[in-house]
Structure formats: C-alpha cells, structure tokens
Amino acid sequence: MEGVNVLTINVGSSSLKCSLIETADDHTHASSHTDWASEPTRYTFTSTESPAVLSEVGWSDVKPAIGRVAADLRVNTNEEIAAVAHRVVHGGTRFTQPVLVTAEVEDALHELTPLAPLHNPSCLEGIVAAREVFPNLPHVAVFDTAYHSTLAPEAYTYAIPQAWSDEWGLRRFGFHGLSHAYCSQRAAQILDRPSIGLRVVIAHLGHGASLAAIRDGKSIDTTMGFTPLEGLMMATRSGSVDPGLLCHLLRENRFSANQLDHALNRESGLIGVSGVSSDMRTVLQAAEAGNERAKLAIAIYVHRLRQGIGAMAATLGGLDALIFTGGVGQHSATIRAAACARLAFLGLELDPIANAAVTSDMDVSTTGTKGRILVIESNEELMLARECERVFN
Known part of the structure; x- marks a missing residue:
C-alpha cells in the first residue's frame, strides 16, 4: 500500500481537523477544520480543486462534522480514499505502534479513558462516527504516546513502590x-x-x-x-x-x-x-x-x-x-x-x-x-x- 490517499481525523475536546493526504508525495488534497469552542460552530473546508468554504453551522459535536467532511470530499475532489487514520492521545502500555481498529481495540481504548479524560473520549467518538460514515474502509489508530516508547527506565519510572508500577502499569508515557x-x-x-x-x-x-x-x-x-x-x-x-x-x-x-x-x-x-x-x-x-x-x-x-x-x-x-x-x-x-x-x-x-x-x-x-x-x-x-x-x- 504505497502512494495512497489517507483521510486523517484529529479530534480535540472542542474541534475536529481532517485532511486528505497522498502519501506518495505528502500532498494535501483537502482539509477541514471544525471549531465548536464557541457558538456558532465554525466550519472551514479547503481543497485543491475548489475555493475555501467558511460556514457557521448548527451542530456542535463530532458525528455531523465528519458527515459534512465526507459529503464535501465527494463533491469537491475526485480522489479515492484508501484508509482513515485517527489520532488517539493515550495508548497506555498496550499500544506503542499504530494498529488497525477493531471492536477489540475500541474496547481497549474505552478502558484507557480515565488516563486522558479531556481527549480519549473525543477520539473514540471520532472513531465510532467515522466507521459509520466510512464502513468499508480500514481505520487505523495512531497514538500520541507511542513516540515516547523509547524512553529509558530511568526516564519513565516513577519513584513509587515497585509493586504499584508492576501491577497497575504506572509510568511516564508522554504525549504530543x-x-x-x-x-x-x-x-x-x-x-x-x-x-x-x-x-x-x-x-x-x-x-x-x-x-x-x-x-x-x-x-x-x-x-x-x-x-x-x-x-x-x-x-x-x-x-x-x-x-x-x-x-x-x-x-x-x-x-x-x-x-x-x-x-x-x-x-x-x-x-x-x-x-x-x-x-x-x-x-x-x-x-x-x-x-x-x-x-x-x-x-x-x-x-x-x-x-x-x-x-x-x-x-x-x-x-x-x-x-x-x-x-x-x-x-x-x-x-x-x-x-x-x-x-x-x-x-x-x-x-x-x-x-x-x-x-x-x-x-x-x-x-x-x-x-x-x-x-x-x-x-x-x-x-x-x-x-x-x-x-x-
């Protein structure tokens, strides 16, 4: 799978960023930004084949935003999407590499919600919504914590009873x-x-x-x-x-x-x-x-x-x-x-x-x-x- 178009979905606590990127040359065919931090929600869509569109819309969550992005992609680009990539903030000790999203993976991500309460719930909403809108595409979860899996033990270990670290997986993960x-x-x-x-x-x-x-x-x-x-x-x-x-x-x-x-x-x-x-x-x-x-x-x-x-x-x-x-x-x-x-x-x-x-x-x-x-x-x-x-x- 080389030189394909990947739709990226980056969900924040009050925003959604999407891009359609061709991996062969890192070219961005289209991008959108939805911000519902304040009313009304502002939605922007830009593509290489049409002028930028800025709208004020009535919805204020992930599902309608992803639906609108999908509709705009169909109308404004001729590019075929091969896969959807989701940014997930916290992968815990289990996810140190990107993974194909399955029902089992979704369940595991729900269990990690307490570790990133501002972000992981929104990430999961994005995954659920996107799998409904793009049911026939592979979806991949990419984790912010994964890049820091190279930390040495002296950098990631807390000076707490070792039994705590071992039994409950307590350690420094790192983000961004x-x-x-x-x-x-x-x-x-x-x-x-x-x-x-x-x-x-x-x-x-x-x-x-x-x-x-x-x-x-x-x-x-x-x-x-x-x-x-x-x-x-x-x-x-x-x-x-x-x-x-x-x-x-x-x-x-x-x-x-x-x-x-x-x-x-x-x-x-x-x-x-x-x-x-x-x-x-x-x-x-x-x-x-x-x-x-x-x-x-x-x-x-x-x-x-x-x-x-x-x-x-x-x-x-x-x-x-x-x-x-x-x-x-x-x-x-x-x-x-x-x-x-x-x-x-x-x-x-x-x-x-x-x-x-x-x-x-x-x-x-x-x-x-x-x-x-x-x-x-x-x-x-x-x-x-x-x-x-x-x-x-």
Missing part, C-alpha cells in the same frame, strides 16, 4: 508524540543535518503544553507523564503540583477525587491563576493592560517553561536547537522572547527582529549563535498519514 516526531524531522531538514547526533528540545505550546528532549530522532525525556496533566503550566491544566498538596486537599478540605481531577484539568493553569481566560492571547492583553493576576499567570508560565528547557538540555548534555511549535509556540513572539531571555548559557540567542516577523519554519536565532532557535508549524496530520501507511506496509 506526533508533533514532537514531526518537528524533530523538520528541524533536521531546516538545519541540513542528519537526525543522528542531533540534540533538540521541542516546546509544544498549545492548549496543552509539553517539552521533549530528542536525540538521534528519538525521545529520551518529556514533561508530560502518566497523564497529560504533568509538567508545564497549560491553558486549563495545572501542570506538576506537589503530591502532598493534593493529599492535603483530599484529607483536610474533603475534596473528592472527581472534584480534584476536574479542578486540575479544567480550572487551573492560565485560567486558574489569571481568572481572565485560558487563551494566552487574552491573558497577554490583560497583563499589558495592568491586570496583576494576568501578569502573574504569564510569569509562572514562562518560569516553568524556561526551567523545563534547562532540564531537558541537561538530560541531552547540551543542545543544538530549541524548537517552538503549537498555537502559542508558533504565534506568540512575546512568550518566545521571555522564555529565551535567560538561555544564553545554552548558546541560545534570539534575534528580536526575526522573532517579531516570524512565519512558519524559520530560524529566529542570531547569526553565529551556537544553538539555533527554530519556529516550526507542526503537521500532525502528515504524521498520521505516514503512520497509517506504515501499518499496511
């Missing part, structure tokens, strides 16, 4: 694997260097945020852990918190486990500290207007980010490039500048003019700096298509 994998490959192209010997730290900064240390094209460390809650401060997630603090809340303030889970995943991070928004752009605007809580939220975000970059560089024994990607990483010159302000000791120096004028896939470091700073537009859909093709090959 498709994004980290793509950016690692793209960085090698931009730097005109082979992946072997290349040391990069990737900062995927979006609604969720994670760092990864990549050597020789493989993940050797990352900030997200057993769930996507660990690590950096995020839009609505707290990132790492002292476990003793959580025990205190459970014991002294009589929080239930569900209340704690909800607060840490949905009411913390930027929205929790700023009280303004989970959107970095809005929080930055509030900080510039003098809002002290917004200023503090930005300061914490940058402090944690800079701290994490240093830790990843130490794990690598130095670094050749720092990569920013994701909605915040790619589009916020302010956050990039703040994060890099104290990283000169790593050989990183940001060019303020290039940083302010950046488009996708650019080197924004000063001339002659030992370490390079890159801004890369991630392409999870392309990685989905490639991984899907790999299943059949």
